[in-house]
Amino acid sequence: MKGRTWHTVVALVAGVTISLSACAGDQGTDTDSFTVGLLLPSRFIPRWEQSDKPLIEQHVKKLCPRCTTKYANAENDASTQRQQMVSMITNGAKVIILDTADTKALRSSIQEARNEGVPVVAYDRLAEGPVSAYVSFDGVKVGRLQGQALLTAMGDTAGQKNIVMMNGDPTSPNAPSYRKGALSVLEGRTKIARSYDIQGWNTMNAHADMVGAIAALGPDRIGGVLAANDSIAEGVISALKGAGVRKLPPVTGQDADLDAVQRIVKGEQYMTVYKPFASEAATAAAMAVALGRGEDLGDIATTTTDSPTTQRIPSVLLTPTAVTAATIGRTLVKDGVYTVDQICTPDLRPACDKIGLTR
Incomplete structure (x- = not known):
């Protein structure tokens, strides 16, 4: 990062x-x-x-x-x-x-x-x-955090909206846990209109699949996108913008990449998961x-x-945290992951001021 x-x-x-x-x-x-x-x-x-x-x-x-x-x-x-x-x-x-x-x-x-x-x-x-040992994060909880954030962002109309699930690489053992956690929150509360597995967690693959979802559903009929990580979210957002969508639907992410945090500041990505x-x-x-x-x-x-x-592999499973525009300061900045100056480049300074992200 x-x-x-x-x-x-x-x-x-x-x-x-x-x-x-x-x-x-x-x-x-x-x-x-x-x-x-x-x-x-x-x-x-x-x-x-x-x-x-x-x-x-x-x-x-x-x-x-x-x-x-x-x-x-x-x-x-x-x-x-x-x-x-x-x-x-x-x-x-x-x-x-x-x-x-x-x-x-x-x-x-x-x-x-x-x-x-x-x-x-x-x-x-x-x-x-x-x-002989294993260390990671609770993948099911990561998915639950993403799913809950998406429902929160869509509000009371979530049940009437289409969402697209952009899952992780099917060869990754973590991807099923993320998907399971997200579905535990989303199923029955919104309509999952399309679901894709993104090979390699690759931005270009995500972009291509999102273009297909937009063509199938229509650019204005997507209420939210469950993107499994920030690289996938980048591809999703570029596809939506390329289709002329002006008011972007909420898009999730994971990994707290600096580019993703800056997209959150700009209002292009709704959240990420910080591990x-x-x-x-x-x-x-x-x-x-x-x-x-x-x-x-x-x-x-x-x-x-x-x-x-x-x-019975000896393990440590750490706890992830959801990050939105409102919580960047008390999570990523507080923990020293990024400084405000790193996030708030000169062109982002007005957006940072708007969400209260100050030095």
Whole structure:
């Protein structure tokens, strides 16, 4: 995410049930020296390289000063990520943090890592196979926040309006949870006229599908759009504007990308879901360092999760927060994710003043 001032968000980590001093182990463990592999799925979503990567590297170094983090990006290609896994193992990674490009396709690679004694921490998306730990956000709650926000924005007429659901990538294990949460709020309260699964969470794919929805329903007969994340929301909004829609319907999002926050300020996007990535990254780093040292995760994991292949995976599921124009200041700015100056560029200053977003 462009412009994040992550050095100011370390306070967020205090909200996670982790004792970093406990994770550091007994005196003398700072002499540890091993490699933590970090594999992220794509560059389509800005947060991966602009937020998660530097945060994880920072926290690994804090917990284990002599440890090294080796990084690779799969560019949304599962076969590339499988090769990266092999390379990490071959080159001596002692533990791997994996945000999988394809949960099923990486199953055999995770099994190979287990066979070589390399534990895998599933990051943000729950991979299949014998992962040793998992950290993410409550995906069902993310969907509920989006669905409820959409109903709120549509008001008393929600039951008479068409909405379009622009769901996440069907290969992502998180996408069904987001959809389930949204449907738990929306079904029976509004009309879901069209529903699409957006490959790769890609803005261009979202734009193309939204053009199809507009052609089928009419540009003025769409009362709201449930967009699973901010990249999808960007494509949706560009399609609506391209169709000449002047009064945009409410559009949801997720990830609190800076561009999305600025769209919210301008009134183009109704909301996003903020997930405190500093806490997620700190948790992943703590899990990885503990596993690399052969330690138990009892002081870190707060629950367990079952995947289609593995039961009772030690897990931490963090809490997301809805953000609208009215709450940017007391969420994203307060937590140091962005400064007011980063959000309120000169051309947005009048809009920021209008919603009370001031220095």
